[in-house]
Amino acid sequence: MLKILKYSFYEMIRSRWVFIYTGFYLLATISLLLLSNDLSKVLISMTNITLILTPLIGILFGTIYYYNSKEFIQLLMAQALSRWSIFSGMYAGMVIALCMSVLLGIGLPFVFYGIFGSPDLHIFLLLITMGCVLSIIFSLIAFLIAMKYDDKVKGLSISIFVWLFFAIVYDGIFLLLLLGLKDYPLDKLTISMLVLNPIDLSRILILMKLDMSAMMGYTGAVLSKFLGRGTGMLVVSISLMIWMALPLWRLYKIGLKKDF
Amino acid sequence: MITITKLNKSYKKNHVLRDIDLSLPQSGIVALLGPNGSGKTTLLKCFLGMVMADSGQIEFDGKSVIGQYAYRSKVSYLSQIARFPENLTARELISLMKEIKAGETREHTFIKIFNLEKELDKKMGSLSGGTRQKVNITLALMHDDPLIILDEPSTGLDPLSLQELKKFVLAEKDKGKLILITTHILSLAEDLADDILFLLEGDIYFNGSLHDLLKDQNEDNLERAIAQILRTTKEYANA
Numbered sequence: 001m002l003k004i005l006k007y008s009f010y011e012m013i014r015s016r017w018v019f020i021y022t023g024f025y026l027l028a029t030i031s032l033l034l035l036s037n038d039l040s041k042v043l044i045s046m047t048n049i050t051l052i053l054t055p056l057i058g059i060l061f062g063t064i065y066y067y068n069s070k071e072f073i074q075l076l077m078a079q080a081l082s083r084w085s086i087f088s089g090m091y092a093g094m095v096i097a098l099c100m101s102v103l104l105g106i107g108l109p110f111v112f113y114g115i116f117g118s119p120d121l122h123i124f125l126l127l128i129t130m131g132c133v134l135s136i137i138f139s140l141i142a143f144l145i146a147m148k149y150d151d152k153v154k155g156l157s158i159s160i161f162v163w164l165f166f167a168i169v170y171d172g173i174f175l176l177l178l179l180g181l182k183d184y185p186l187d188k189l190t191i192s193m194l195v196l197n198p199i200d201l202s203r204i205l206i207l208m209k210l211d212m213s214a215m216m217g218y219t220g221a222v223l224s225k226f227l228g229r230g231t232g233m234l235v236v237s238i239s240l241m242i243w244m245a246l247p248l249w250r251l252y253k254i255g256l257k258k259d260f
Numbered sequence: 261m262i263t264i265t266k267l268n269k270s271y272k273k274n275h276v277l278r279d280i281d282l283s284l285p286q287s288g289i290v291a292l293l294g295p296n297g298s299g300k301t302t303l304l305k306c307f308l309g310m311v312m313a314d315s316g317q318i319e320f321d322g323k324s325v326i327g328q329y330a331y332r333s334k335v336s337y338l339s340q341i342a343r344f345p346e347n348l349t350a351r352e353l354i355s356l357m358k359e360i361k362a363g364e365t366r367e368h369t370f371i372k373i374f375n376l377e378k379e380l381d382k383k384m385g386s387l388s389g390g391t392r393q394k395v396n397i398t399l400a401l402m403h404d405d406p407l408i409i410l411d412e413p414s415t416g417l418d419p420l421s422l423q424e425l426k427k428f429v430l431a432e433k434d435k436g437k438l439i440l441i442t443t444h445i446l447s448l449a450e451d452l453a454d455d456i457l458f459l460l461e462g463d464i465y466f467n468g469s470l471h472d473l474l475k476d477q478n479e480d481n482l483e484r485a486i487a488q489i490l491r492t493t494k495e496y497a498n499a
Contacts, residue, residue: 003359007348014347014383071343075399077310078337079360080330259271260310 001085001092004076008093012065018097021057025105033113039120040210046106047127047206051199054134056163058098062142063159065094067152074260087143087255095139102131126209130202133240137198138163140247147254170197178218190222195239205236261286261407261438262307267316269302276302278462280316284440289433291449291470292442293486294459300442301340303459304409308337320407333361336403340411342396346385350376350395353384357399370398373424390416397425408432408439414448426451450482458486460493 012018028049032042069090076086107128115124142159149155174193178186194200204220208229223232267280276299284290292300305311307318309329317324320331344353354367371377374394379387387395393416401408410429414422429439429452443449449456456473458466466473466489470482477485 003356007345007352007356010352011345011347068343069345071339071341072345074310074339074341075344076360078308078332078335078339078400079357080333081360082329257312259312260305 004089012097022101029109058138062139066146291453338400344384367402
């Protein structure tokens with residue numbers, strides 16, 4: 001697995017698109033830091049950008065990378081390697097490169113700005129972690145989609161739709177449901193709907209840490225009120241871990257049976 | 261060396277392999293022929309574990325290969341399509357293969373006969389189709405394995421390189437290896453093969469020596485003999 005990981009990582013870091021992606025984060029973070037003196041405001045802006053962009057890039061890169069590597073996977077499958085070591089190696093090489101883009105692109109400017117001496121350090125670390133977690137989750141989903149659909153156009157369309165659903169449509173449905181059912185107690189529904197969307201989970205986790213009740217919205221308020229801040233964060237963190245573990249388990253299962 | 265019993269494979273409603281029973285010799289060159297979609301590549305992929313058979317048994321050196329992967333260390337496989345990660349170089353791919361599979365390698369033979377030295381440090385994405393196929397062949401055949409499987413080896417090769425490849429394959433046969441080739445170029449099969457395995461709609465239509473096939477069909481070259489088979493089956497189907 002490590003051998004395949006190494007070459008898959010080499011392949012990714014030489015890709016023009018990974019450079020552009022890292023460059024975009026660098027540019028956005030540097031510009032925001034130069035424009036504003038308030039570090040926590042910059043962190044909030046970067047949170048908004050990261051929560052939209054990492055899932056999108058994760059799912060797009062994942063799908064395209066898998067389709068482009070299909071013949072290479074066949075070549076590897078003819079070797080004395082288990083299927084799992086091939087898939088996990090290819091996936092890990094790709095996702096490490098994506099996480100490095102987040103770490104370098106967002107991390108470096110903050111480090112030079114002096115984040116390590118600032119009281120907002122823990123929020124910065126959380127932001128970076130969430131960027132990586134979302135990259136992991138969405139590129140895993142991308143691999144699953146690409147393995148399921150051999151047709152590239154179909155796979156890519158579904159990937160974009162999945163991103164659109166979690167990043168935008170989901171919140172709309174959520175809001176409509178809350179409005180429509182406002183006469184009933186909604187705390188359980190709210191918490192379960194929150195748990196079903198990894199982007200919302202990441203957002204809530206960062207906002208809870210930011211200690212800005214006004215920005216947490218209804219979901220954050222419910223979570224703090226009913227579970228308490230500590231338990232609330234624990235529930236959110238465990239949910240995110242399940243979001244990483246479940247697709248990984250599916251990848252293993254599909255990988256065992258897939259025809260190439 | 262390879263024994264296949266009652267092998268079946270369907271893709272949705274399309275029954276690609278039907279109850280294939282097959283036993284291949286220890287050494288020699290076997291050409292796997294058949295029209296498009298007759299199940300040649302699927303049969304090879306079932307053996308290599310890339311495609312999961314619906315039912316049946318495949319044995320290699322007396323042991324079942326279903327769900328296993330260690331046996332593949334004794335197999336050199338050349339795939340039909342030569343596409344590689346675009347940002348890696350041929351040299352890197354060669355070292356990857358060396359890391360995956362231990363043992364003596366002979367990539368220098370291929371680098372020399374295919375004149376690849378200058379291409380080794382270029383990114384795969386910038387190489388031409390023919391050069392990629394040469395890299396593909398180098399990667400597939402650089403290990404000294406007792407079983408060689410070549411799926412359409414002639415794709416994109418210039419006549420000179422094809423000749424070198426033929427020479428190499430014949431030399432490997434003389435070492436007592438088993439070589440399986442699928443190809444659409446019947447003259448290639450005729451030049452190399454000792455035995456012909458002809459697949460038609462997922463069934464084995466003919467399995468025997470090239471000589472017997474020609475005699476059966478009363479023809480003096482392979483192309484005409486195959487055309488004759490296809491014609492007869494078409495008439496049979498229409499009747």
